[in-house]
Amino acid sequence: MRHFRSQGSSLNSHWKRRRNTPKQWSFEGYAADSVPKEDQSLNRCDHLFLTVYPEDLRKLKFWPESPSSFREVLREYSEKMKMVTELTSKAMAKSLNLEENCFLNQFGERAMLQARSIYYSKCQGPDLILGLKPHTDGTGYTLLLQDEVGLQVFNKDKWYAVPKISHAIFILMGDQMEIMTNGVFKSPVHRVLSNSERERVSIAMFYAPEKGKEIGPEDGLVNDERPRLFKKVKDYAYTHWEYYQRGMRALHTAKA
Ligand SMILES: O=C(O)CCC(=O)C(=O)O
Numbered sequence: 001m002r003h004f005r006s007q008g009s010s011l012n013s014h015w016k017r018r019r020n021t022p023k024q025w026s027f028e029g030y031a032a033d034s035v036p037k038e039d040q041s042l043n044r045c046d047h048l049f050l051t052v053y054p055e056d057l058r059k060l061k062f063w064p065e066s067p068s069s070f071r072e073v074l075r076e077y078s079e080k081m082k083m084v085t086e087l088t089s090k091a092m093a094k095s096l097n098l099e100e101n102c103f104l105n106q107f108g109e110r111a112m113l114q115a116r117s118i119y120y121s122k123c124q125g126p127d128l129i130l131g132l133k134p135h136t137d138g139t140g141y142t143l144l145l146q147d148e149v150g151l152q153v154f155n156k157d158k159w160y161a162v163p164k165i166s167h168a169i170f171i172l173m174g175d176q177m178e179i180m181t182n183g184v185f186k187s188p189v190h191r192v193l194s195n196s197e198r199e200r201v202s203i204a205m206f207y208a209p210e211k212g213k214e215i216g217p218e219d220g221l222v223n224d225e226r227p228r229l230f231k232k233v234k235d236y237a238y239t240h241w242e243y244y245q246r247g248m249r250a251l252h253t254a255k256a
Pocket residue numbers: 116118132137144146151190192202203204
């Protein structure tokens with residue numbers, strides 16, 4: 001706990017220096033935490049955050065050169081994950097009896113894919129210390145690879161552990177998919193517990209609509225039984241980030 005506190009206070013001053021920079025949500029590179037606002041609890045993890053698509057937005061200066069395989073592995077993984085987003089977006093559309101490209105069209109040709117590699121070190125502190133505090137993702141959806149348990153999803157007053165399944169990618173709906181599906185797919189609150197026995201590594205690929213692109217509920221999912229729940233929004237990820245820093249959800253800002 002002592003270690004956590006002292007790490008927290010030095011991080012707080014680090015973020016105090018940084019927080020005046022506008023549009024921080026697009027910051028990239030290595031960071032010990034991403035919650036710059038004062039009086040917010042810190043997440044107990046380190047991460048490396050990199051934009052991988054669109055390709056021309058890659059900031060290679062933040063891509064580590066060591067280990068030497070890093071860049072190539074990330075390039076290859078990103079390419080595969082992009083293919084997974086195409087398949088997933090089509091499958092989700094079909095499952096809702098919608099035209100298969102409808103979500104892909106909303107995400108746009110320059111959809112964002114951002115890789116967040118997260119390291120959770122062992123933590124001896126009390127259970128209250130979280131690896132990642134409760135939040136929803138501001139993405140369309142997130143593709144998650146994890147090497148250890150710890151992730152939990154909240155539903156109806158209870159936390160449910162997400163199992164670790166070797167080589168499986170866990171797909172987590174984000175707020176923007178909840179908007180596009182007019183609330184049919186829910187963006188769950190989730191968190192990561194800290195672990196005193198084992199460290200944990202996860203790689204989250206955040207898939208979100210292209211910058212400046214308006215998204216909204218699919219017409220086919222708005223009807224008398226299911227009235228429009230959300231209005232059209234753009235750059236929702238930015239709004240989400242602003243609220244996230246204060247420990248709040250942003251979905252209400254998109255309510256119709
Ligand atoms: O590390 C995990 O399993 C979850 C990561 C996550 O929720 C996030 O980066 O938004």
